[in-house]
Amino acid sequence: MSFLDKLIVSALPVVPKSIVGQFSKRYIAGVGLQDAVRVIKELNKKKMMATLDLLGEDIQRESEADAMKARCVEMFREIQKGGLGSNVSVKLSQLGLRVSTDLCYRNVKAIVEQAQAMKNFVRIDMEDSTATDETIAIYHRLRDEGYENVGIVLQAYLRRSDADVRALIRLRANFRICKGIYIESPDIAFTDRDDIRRNFVLLMRSILENGCYVGIATHDEYLVEKSYELIERNKLTREQYEFQMLLGVRENLRDRIVADGHRLRVYVPYGEQWYAYSIRRLKENPQIAGYIVKSLFSRNGN
Numbered sequence: 049m050s051f052l053d054k055l056i057v058s059a060l061p062v063v064p065k066s067i068v069g070q071f072s073k074r075y076i077a078g079v080g081l082q083d084a085v086r087v088i089k090e091l092n093k094k095k096m097m098a099t100l101d102l103l104g105e106d107i108q109r110e111s112e113a114d115a116m117k118a119r120c121v122e123m124f125r126e127i128q129k130g131g132l133g134s135n136v137s138v139k140l141s142q143l144g145l146r147v148s149t150d151l152c153y154r155n156v157k158a159i160v161e162q163a164q165a166m167k168n169f170v171r172i173d174m175e176d177s178t179a180t181d182e183t184i185a186i187y188h189r190l191r192d193e194g195y196e197n198v199g200i201v202l203q204a205y206l207r208r209s210d211a212d213v214r215a216l217i218r219l220r221a222n223f224r225i226c227k228g229i230y231i232e233s234p235d236i237a238f239t240d241r242d243d244i245r246r247n248f249v250l251l252m253r254s255i256l257e258n259g260c261y262v263g264i265a266t267h268d269e270y271l272v273e274k275s276y277e278l279i280e281r282n283k284l285t286r287e288q289y290e291f292q293m294l295l296g297v298r299e300n301l302r303d304r305i306v307a308d309g310h311r312l313r314v315y316v317p318y319g320e321q322w323y324a325y326s327i328r329r330l331k332e333n334p335q336i337a338g339y340i341v342k343s344l345f346s347r348n349g350n
């Protein structure tokens with residue numbers, strides 16, 4: 049990121065929420081579940097699948113974690129009612145991980161059971177490195193109890209991910225591989241773009257050569273090309289993997305992947321807690337962040 053980009057990104061917290069909201073519309077389906085349902089219907093029409101995400105993390109109270117669980121369960125009912133091509137992504141800190149492991153396990157298990165009853169699937173997002181061990185342990189526990197309709201995410205920037213992938217291949221895990229979005233120490237994470245890309249390809253290779261399912265979550269054309277090569281080399285059918293992208297990001301690339309005959313799933317976030325998510329997205333896109341900061345100044349100047 050250039051110095052100017054860094055400057056723009058550092059100015060984001062002083063931008064009024066209403067302005068961030070205007071620019072964030074492309075990344076968020078809306079506040080209510082019905083907003084997300086509408087977006088998913090549009091995506092399905094374009095032959096794209098979805099994964100629904102209720103925004104909100106780092107829940108500190110049991111009652112809030114239980115309420116989040118209830119809303120995730122409701123999401124599956126809505127998906128079934130609307131005949132939508134969508135599964136659900138959850139964050140464990142949203143389901144009480146920071147309160148107690150048992151509470152979190154109870155909640156995620158209830159969601160996975162609901163998904164199972166509706167022949168659907170739950171993806172457990174990966175959060176910052178303070179949650180990695182517990183997230184993997186909870187995933188193991190679910191699989192040990194016989195739940196197959198659940199997948200995990202590993203981050204290519206973490207040095208440990210190669211070992212984690214190898215261990216999880218033995219479980220026949222269903223993976224999502226992404227670069228990783230949190231700020232982590234260089235002791236545990238690659239920080240150089242090429243190292244992260246190299247590790248992303250390495251992880252993908254291990255997973256695909258061992259016949260596990262993978263969601264390839266990236267907007268990086270280099271990695272999309274590398275994935276195409278791996279898919280071809282391993283003679284995979286289109287049911288053995290999928291590409292995944294975030295709502296509102298690089299729609300041209302998204303269309304091209306679908307036109308090339310691959311399956312693609314769009315991550316569709318919605319909910320009242322859209323602000324933190326939007327800031328994370330905008331930090332990845334200094335160009336749009338730049339428009340926001342500019343609009344702030346022109347507003348002040350008028």
Ligand SMILES: Cc1cc2nc3c(=O)[nH]c(=O)nc-3n(C[C@H](O)[C@H](O)[C@H](O)COP(=O)(O)OP(=O)(O)OC[C@H]3O[C@@H](n4cnc5c(N)ncnc54)[C@H](O)[C@@H]3O)c2cc1C
Pocket residue numbers: 172173174175201203226227228229230265266267268269292293294296297298314315329330332333
């Ligand atoms: C479906 C999905 C699920 C994810 N789940 C997780 C998770 O569970 N845990 C986790 O830590 N991270 C997750 N991520 C985020 C991920 O780790 C990366 O931070 C993010 O995808 C950016 O990396 P990239 O591979 O797209 O490459 P980048 O190099 O960041 O982006 C490639 C190109 O895409 C464009 N681009 C990227 N972001 C934006 C944007 N916001 N707006 C416009 N253009 C943009 C830019 O042109 C950029 O040059 C997820 C990402 C996706 C797509």
